[in-house]
Structures are given as C-alpha cells and as structure tokens.
Amino acid sequence: MDDSQLIAACKKQNRSAQKALYELYAPKMMAVCMRYCKDNETARDLLHDGFLQVFTQIGSYAGKGSFEGWLRRIFVNLALENYRKEKKRLDFLNDYGKENEDFLDAPEDDCLEVGDVPRQELLDIIRGMPEGYRTVFNMVVFEDMPHKEIAAMLGITENASRSQYFRAKTFLQNKVQSIMKKKYI
Amino acid sequence: MNEEDIFKEQLRSVFSDYEVPVPSDGWERLEQSLDSLQRTRIVRRNWFIGSAAATVAILLGSLFFFNLPKPIEPNVHPVLAEEMTSGEIKIPDMQQEIEVARSEFPVRQRAGGGRQEVLIAKYTEREATKSQIASDKPEHPEQMVVDDQIEDLHADNDAVTARSRIAQPDPEEIERLVKEFEHAGKATAFEGLSLEEENKKPMTLAINAKGGLTSSREIVNSPMTLRSTSAAGPSEMAYAALPLNTMSVADNVAQMVHDQPVSIGLTISRSIVDRLSVETGVVYTYLFSRAKNTSVDFQNQETQLFHYLGIPVNLNYNFVNIGRLGMFASFGGMVEKDIYGEFRKREQSVSKELNSTAQGVISTKISQKNPQISVNAGVGLFYPIYGGFNLYGKIGGAYYFDAGNYDYRTIYTDKKIVFDLNAGIRFDF
Numbered sequence: 001m002d003d004s005q006l007i008a009a010c011k012k013q014n015r016s017a018q019k020a021l022y023e024l025y026a027p028k029m030m031a032v033c034m035r036y037c038k039d040n041e042t043a044r045d046l047l048h049d050g051f052l053q054v055f056t057q058i059g060s061y062a063g064k065g066s067f068e069g070w071l072r073r074i075f076v077n078l079a080l081e082n083y084r085k086e087k088k089r090l091d092f093l094n095d096y097g098k099e100n101e102d103f104l105d106a107p108e109d110d111c112l113e114v115g116d117v118p119r120q121e122l123l124d125i126i127r128g129m130p131e132g133y134r135t136v137f138n139m140v141v142f143e144d145m146p147h148k149e150i151a152a153m154l155g156i157t158e159n160a161s162r163s164q165y166f167r168a169k170t171f172l173q174n175k176v177q178s179i180m181k182k183k184y185i
Numbered sequence: 186m187n188e189e190d191i192f193k194e195q196l197r198s199v200f201s202d203y204e205v206p207v208p209s210d211g212w213e214r215l216e217q218s219l220d221s222l223q224r225t226r227i228v229r230r231n232w233f234i235g236s237a238a239a240t241v242a243i244l245l246g247s248l249f250f251f252n253l254p255k256p257i258e259p260n261v262h263p264v265l266a267e268e269m270t271s272g273e274i275k276i277p278d279m280q281q282e283i284e285v286a287r288s289e290f291p292v293r294q295r296a297g298g299g300r301q302e303v304l305i306a307k308y309t310e311r312e313a314t315k316s317q318i319a320s321d322k323p324e325h326p327e328q329m330v331v332d333d334q335i336e337d338l339h340a341d342n343d344a345v346t347a348r349s350r351i352a353q354p355d356p357e358e359i360e361r362l363v364k365e366f367e368h369a370g371k372a373t374a375f376e377g378l379s380l381e382e383e384n385k386k387p388m389t390l391a392i393n394a395k396g397g398l399t400s401s402r403e404i405v406n407s408p409m410t411l412r413s414t415s416a417a418g419p420s421e422m423a424y425a426a427l428p429l430n431t432m433s434v435a436d437n438v439a440q441m442v443h444d445q446p447v448s449i450g451l452t453i454s455r456s457i458v459d460r461l462s463v464e465t466g467v468v469y470t471y472l473f474s475r476a477k478n479t480s481v482d483f484q485n486q487e488t489q490l491f492h493y494l495g496i497p498v499n500l501n502y503n504f505v506n507i508g509r510l511g512m513f514a515s516f517g518g519m520v521e522k523d524i525y526g527e528f529r530k531r532e533q534s535v536s537k538e539l540n541s542t543a544q545g546v547i548s549t550k551i552s553q554k555n556p557q558i559s560v561n562a563g564v565g566l567f568y569p570i571y572g573g574f575n576l577y578g579k580i581g582g583a584y585y586f587d588a589g590n591y592d593y594r595t596i597y598t599d600k601k602i603v604f605d606l607n608a609g610i611r612f613d614f
Contacts, residue, residue, distance in 0.1 A: 013223075015216070015219075018219070019212055019216075022211075022212055022215065023212070026207040026211060027204035027205055027206065027207055028202075028203075028204055030204070030205040030206070030207050031200065031203045031204055031205045034205050035200070044208050044211070047207065047208075047211065048211065048214055048215055048218065051215050052215065052218050052219065052222070055219060056222065081438070114192065114195050114196055114199065119199050119200065119203055122196070122199060122200075123200075123203075140193070141193050141196050141197065142196075142197065142200070144193075156534075169192070
C-alpha cells in the first residue's frame with residue numbers, strides 16, 4: 001500500500017491504515033520532536049499529540065505537496081505550542097547561562113565539518129542549546145526560513161535574528177571542536 | 186555555494202533521514218486516545234441529534250399543549266351522555282316523539298336532516314336537564330321535555346320559533362354547537378387547530394430584527410488573518426504576507442472569531458394563494474470579525490466590519506392557526522452586497538534585545554468582490570395584538586453559498602450554515 005492509499009484509508013478512519021502510517025513516519029517525526037525538545041518525555045508526548053492531530057485533521061490534506069512536509073509542519077507547530085503552554089519566555093539573552101559563555105568565542109575553525117560528528121552527538125548539542133538559540137537555529141537550518149521572516153515572526157529585528165543564529169552556530173561549532181579535540185588527543 | 190550554505194547542507198543531510206526509535210507503547214497509547222476521541226465524537230453527535238429531537242418534541246408538545254380540545258360542557262344528561270359515548274344514541278321513546286313532532290311540522294326539516302336530528306336531540310336534552318334541576322324530578326326528564334317541546338310546537342304552530350324557544354341558545358352557543366357537531370366523531374390530536382384564515386388581508390408590512398444564534402471561533406497555532414495577501418496594498422504587503430505564510434513556524438497562537446450576524450429588515454408580503462404569501466424587502470446586516478495572533482514577543486490584532494444590504498425573497502406558508510396564534514413556515518433566499526467595510530490591524534512587538542516596543546496600526550476601507558447569495562428556511566409564530574398588528578418570531582437557518590470572496594474572511598465564508606432567530610412586528614392591510 002503506497003502513501004496515497006494509506007492516506008485515503010486514514011481519511012476513512014481505518015485503524016490498520018493509521019497504524020501503518022504511524023509505523024512508517026513515527027521514527028522520522030520523533031527525530032523532529034527531539035530536535036525541538038530538551039527532554040525525551042516531552043518529545044514522546046509531542047509525538048503522541050502530533051499523530052492524534054494528524055489523524056483528526058488528515059481530511060484537510062489535499063494531496064498537494066509532500067505529505068511528509070505536511071506532517072512535519074504539524075509537529076513543528078505543536079512543539080512551539082507546547083513551548084508556549086509552559087509559559088517559557090524566549091529570553092534570548094537571559095537563558096544563555098554563564099557556563100555557556102565560553103562557547104561564544106569565535107571558533108578556531110570556521111569551516112568545521114559537522115558531518116564528521118555522529119548524528120546523536122549533534123542532536124545532543126542542538127538540544128543543549130538555550131531555548132531561543134535552538135528555535136532560531138532550527139528555523140534557519142531545517143525550516144530554511146530567511147532571517148527577515150523569522151524576525152517578523154518573532155517580533156525581533158532582522159539583525160537580532162542573525163545574531164541569534166550566529167550565536168547558535170558558534171555554540172555548535174565550539175562544541176563540535178571540543179568533541180573533535182577530545183577524539184584526536 | 187558559500188560556507189554558510191555548506192554548513193546548512195551538511196546539517197540537513199545529517200538529519201535528513203534521521204530516525205529515532207519510538208516508544209514501544211506509542212501506538213497503544215495513540216490507539217486508546219483515538220478510541221476515546223471517537224467516543225467523544227459519537228457522544229457529541231448523539232447529543233446534537235438528541236438536542237434537535239428534543240427541540241422538535243418540545244415544539245410539537247407545546248403545539249399540542251396549547252391546543253388541547255376544549256372539553257364539551259357537561260350539559261348532557263348522564264343517561265344520554267353514557268349512551269352517546271357508546272357511539273349511538275338510543276332513546277327509543279324520545280326519538281319516537283321527535284319523529285312525531287317532525288312529521289307534524291315539516292318546516293323544521295332542512296338539508297342534512299340527520300344533523301338536524303342530533304341537534305334537536307341535544308337541545309332537547311339541555312332543556313331537559315334544566316327542567317330536571319328546576320323541578321327536581323329525576324324520572325325521564327327527556328321524555329318530559331320532548332312532550333313540552335311538542336306542546337310548544339303545537340301551540341305556536343311555528344317549528345322554528347318553537348325550537349328557539351326550547352333551546353334558547355345565543356348565537357355564539359349555536360356556532361359552538363354547530364362546530365362541535367361538525368367535528369363529532371372526528372376528534373384527533375389536531376382537533377381545535379384551524380387551517381382557515383379569518384379575514385386575511387392581502388398585504389403585510391413587517392419590520393424585524395434578526396440575530397445569529399451561532400458564531401464562529403477557531404484557535405490554531407498557525408498564523409491566521411482575516412485578510413488574504415492579495416487584498417493588501419503594496420505598502421501593507423509586509424504585514425499581510427506575514428501571517429499568511431502558513432509554512433512558517435513560530436511560537437504562535439492564532440484565534441479568529443466571527444460574531445453572530447445582526448440584521449434589521451423591512452419587508453412587504455402579499456398573499457398569493459390561500460395561506461401562501463411571497464415576501465420581499467430590504468435587509469441590513471452587520472458583520473464583525475476579529476483575529477488575534479499572539480506570541481511571546483508580539484501581538485497582532487485585526488478587526489473587520491462589514492455593512493451589508495440584502496434583498497430577500499421568501500415564501501411564507503401559514504400552515505396552522507391555534508386560536509389566534511398562527512404558525513408559519515418560511516423558505517427563500519437572499520442576495521446581499523456589502524456597502525461599507527473597514528479593516529483595522531494593530532501590531533505590537535517587543536524586542537528584549539533592544540529593550541524596545543514597536544507598534545503599528547493599519548486602518549483601511551475594504552469591500553468584497555461578489556454579492557453573497559444564501560438560502561434560508563425556518564418556522565415561526567405570529568400573534569395578533571391590536572388591529573392589524575401582529576407580533577411574530579421565527580427560528581431558522583441560512584446556508585451561504587461560496588461567493589468567491591476570498592479577500593476577507595467573514596462568517597459567511599467560514600461558517601456555511603448560520604442559525605438565527607428573527608422577531609418583529611407586522612401590519613396586515
């Protein structure tokens with residue numbers, strides 16, 4: 001059964017089709033949830049709520065565009081909604097802890113090959129970023145949004161968005177450098 | 186490809202096919218939630234159907250309650266009453282006497298002799314009852330009355346005069362008895378309901394107010410706006426395009442509310458056949474909507490109002506009268522066009538980094554491209570209050586067709602069926 005058949009069956013609330021769709025896409029969506037959430041428990045809840053929303057709103061999927069993209073948007077939106085519910089504030093400066101300031105120094109190697117770092121370690125670094133950094137970083141890198149749009153969406157200036165991204169990137173690169181040093185020493 | 190792009194591409198490729206094992210009980214949990222959700226939906230659907238059924242039951246119950254057949258006055262002699270309720274009047278002696286009287290005074294015979302016979306019997310019985318009370322003679326009062334009746338008829342030699350002297354009913358009583366007679370043996374739940382219109386005047390002028398019973402509320406975490414991008418001018422594109430980019434992700438909660446439409450109308454209707462009339466006029470409608478997009482660092486609020494003028498064409502059918510209260514059903518359609526519209530957007534953002542707050546307000550006149558067409562149906566009541574004036578109310582709903590007005594979202598575009606309550610006063614002339 002291909003995707004379109006699965007989707008059609010899910011629109012009819014066919015339980016076995018829903019299970020098949022879940023098994024097909026849940027691991028990928030779990031990865032998305034993990035990128036946006038710091039703790040695993042929240043990511044699991046997000047996966048559950050996301051698929052619940054998928055199965056209740058699948059009727060609105062018109063078949064235009066990638067189904068995986070549609071799924072992904074639901075999970076990303078839910079991640080942000082979850083964040084709002086917890087009433088956390090996007091405090092781009094204050095939530096950056098003292099212990100992380102060392103990583104704000106420019107990395108020694110600008111052309112760091114992040115591809116050399118295991119995926120799990122990269123994911124841990126991203127999840128370890130301060131909330132605001134992580135949000136902008138995810139929006140720039142994985143959602144491919146321009147800074148102008150991010151700035152408008154978050155109510156900050158375009159330069160502020162660039163700055164947040166730069167800090168997030170520096171954070172990542174310094175962490176990667178640290179990992180690489182340990183590996184080769 | 187510059188270094189930045191290479192960096193992004195590396196990360197994307199690293200995570201493009203990345204999969205994380207899902208919890209082992211993930212599907213079971215989800216299935217339970219889906220079952221629960223399905224049950225909730227069924228309960229909600231049943232509740233809706235039950236509510237609709239209860240409403241109909243209450244309506245019909247009220248109809249029957251207010252139209253219980255008037256109890257027949259117990260002016261029939263117990264003996265006769267018992268026999269009459271058995272389905273057949275069997276008073277051999279009295280009938281014989283009446284036959285004698287009839288044969289002697291043929292002038293009393295009229296068309297529908299059978300009916301006349303029963304009427305005489307009733308009148309006689311009434312008189313008999315009175316006589317019985319007056320004289321306190323329990324034995325065979327009907328025989329006595331029939332005898333009196335025959336004697337009177339002989340004395341006056343005028344059957345009609347004699348009959349009126351026997352019964353002496355007033356005109357209203359006669360009318361009541363005639364109706365009672367005509368409906369004898371036809372008693373049903375609808376007894377007392379009249380399908381006739383009394384002194385119906387051909388034209389009716391009405392002024393009414395209508396309020397929607399349902400509003401529309403939508404809360405999502407994707408940005409929403411009342412206005413499409415195409416509706417915004419070049420200078421407003423930055424504002425308008427922002428919330429429409431549904432592919433964008435941000436910590437956003439969007440709420441859109443369309444208030445119930447409110448209408449005032451002046452209509453005139455003309456009776457075309459019997460109880461059917463056609464109605465038209467002019468109806469003014471006010472629509473108000475608001476949308477809010479909030480995030481931790483910004484808040485956008487949009488308000489939108491439209492003034493519509495519409496021309497309705499309805500068919501009203503007065504299907505039953507209950508005493509003075511009338512019930513009617515209505516079906517028709519309306520064409521509406523906005524005559525004035527206003528869109529206002531207030532935007533506020535907070536930059537913690539710059540420790541500043543920015544505000545912006547856009548206010549512009551707007552209009553929809555196409556007229557709005559709708560069909561409506563409803564049932565209502567009217568009650569005459571003074572002269573030709575009637576109070577009336579109607580409950581119903583309207584279906585709004587897709588008019589292609591995508592520039593500005595209203596309750597007409599977002600909620601196809603709107604239930605409404607209509608009340609007003611009308612004048613028959």
